[in-house]
Amino acid sequence: MTQTLHPSRVSETQRRVEDDLVDRVVSSFDNCDNPRLKQIMQSLTVHLHNFIRDVRLTEEEWNYAIDFLTKVGHITDDKRQEFVLLSDTLGASMQTIAVNNEAYKDATEATVFGPFFVDDAPHVELGGDISFGAKGQPAWIEGTVTDTDGNPVPNARIEVWECDEDGFYDVQYGDDRTSARAHLYTNERGEYRFWGLTPVPYPIPHDGPVGQMLAAVGRSPVRAAHLHFMVTAENLRTLVTHIFVEDDPQLEIGDSVFGVKDSLIKRFEEQPVGTPTPNGRDLSDQAWTKTRFDIVLAPAHPLSEEN
Numbered sequence: 001m002t003q004t005l006h007p008s009r010v011s012e013t014q015r016r017v018e019d020d021l022v023d024r025v026v027s028s029f030d031n032c033d034n035p036r037l038k039q040i041m042q043s044l045t046v047h048l049h050n051f052i053r054d055v056r057l058t059e060e061e062w063n064y065a066i067d068f069l070t071k072v073g074h075i076t077d078d079k080r081q082e083f084v085l086l087s088d089t090l091g092a093s094m095q096t097i098a099v100n101n102e103a104y105k106d107a108t109e110a111t112v113f114g115p116f117f118v119d120d121a122p123h124v125e126l127g128g129d130i131s132f133g134a135k136g137q138p139a140w141i142e143g144t145v146t147d148t149d150g151n152p153v154p155n156a157r158i159e160v161w162e163c164d165e166d167g168f169y170d171v172q173y174g175d176d177r178t179s180a181r182a183h184l185y186t187n188e189r190g191e192y193r194f195w196g197l198t199p200v201p202y203p204i205p206h207d208g209p210v211g212q213m214l215a216a217v218g219r220s221p222v223r224a225a226h227l228h229f230m231v232t233a234e235n236l237r238t239l240v241t242h243i244f245v246e247d248d249p250q251l252e253i254g255d256s257v258f259g260v261k262d263s264l265i266k267r268f269e270e271q272p273v274g275t276p277t278p279n280g281r282d283l284s285d286q287a288w289t290k291t292r293f294d295i296v297l298a299p300a301h302p303l304s305e306e307n
């Protein structure tokens with residue numbers, strides 16, 4: 001049986017020809033002995049054929065799409081992942097995150113990982129500075145990590161990374177510098193604190209086919225200002241998320257990868273020049289900001305916990 005939309009503008013005979021092809025492709029996977037692979041390939045077939053039939057895709061458009069995907073492949077290397085950018089800008093990354101991070105009590109919401117995470121970022125002590133010389137306005141970030149019963153989570157590993165004030169991550173500098181990224185651990189009360197940079201909006205790499213697609217449809221490549229977090233702790237669900245900056249105009253315009261969740265928008269309170277800092281850091285000549293982000297981790301296996 002064919003699970004297709006039935007475009008009303010085609011004749012009954014034509015509809016049957018198209019349905020028959022879908023049926024034959026779907027049944028070509030019937031003997032796949034991996035049930036999950038079979039499910040994915042058959043569902044993909046149905047949805048792909050529905051799409052082609054729904055928009056009545058022309059052969060010219062099909063060729064264009066093949067050429068587009070070829071360009072996406074050609075620009076991709078170990079530093080540039082254009083397929084991930086394509087997934088991100090189509091909202092497919094955020095949909096996959098939604099499917100895999102179902103809301104659980106008051107657990108902090110997840111958002112997109114992005115391409116700029118680096119393993120083995122330096123360790124900083126609580127209250128340390130993750131900027132390592134990256135330019136930008138200093139920001140004091142503090143909070144706690146707890147489970148959904150409110151218990152503090154000691155020794156949670158927190159990875160943080162962000163761009164500099166010009167919108168570049170260290171991996172985009174073209175040299176071996178490591179900056180504006182680090183990892184740290186919560187203390188026995190589940191607390192963490194560090195100096196970072198007040199996040200600024202920046203464009204995703206848009207000098208390739210994905211950038212051309214965004215320009216062709218009149219969409220901005222700019223991401224709302226954010227600071228990335230990845231939090232891991234034993235028996236708790238790993239959280240990949242960001243915090244966003246209240247009053248960032250890009251929040252209104254829209255985030256190019258659909259990553260914003262209201263619960264993740266935080267006030268970065270401006271502290272005028274001369275305001276004493278929380279840990280005595282000497283910033284006498286510049287203004288800084290501060291924010292709080294309390295992180296709540298879901299159990300690693302919420303369903304089995306409830307049963």
Ligand code: BEZ
Pocket residue numbers: 085088112113114115116204205223257
């Ligand atoms: C980022 O936030 O680092 C990012 C996310 C998706 C695409 C490009 C960049």
Ligand code: FE
Pocket residue numbers: 114116162163226228
């Ligand atoms: Fe980012």
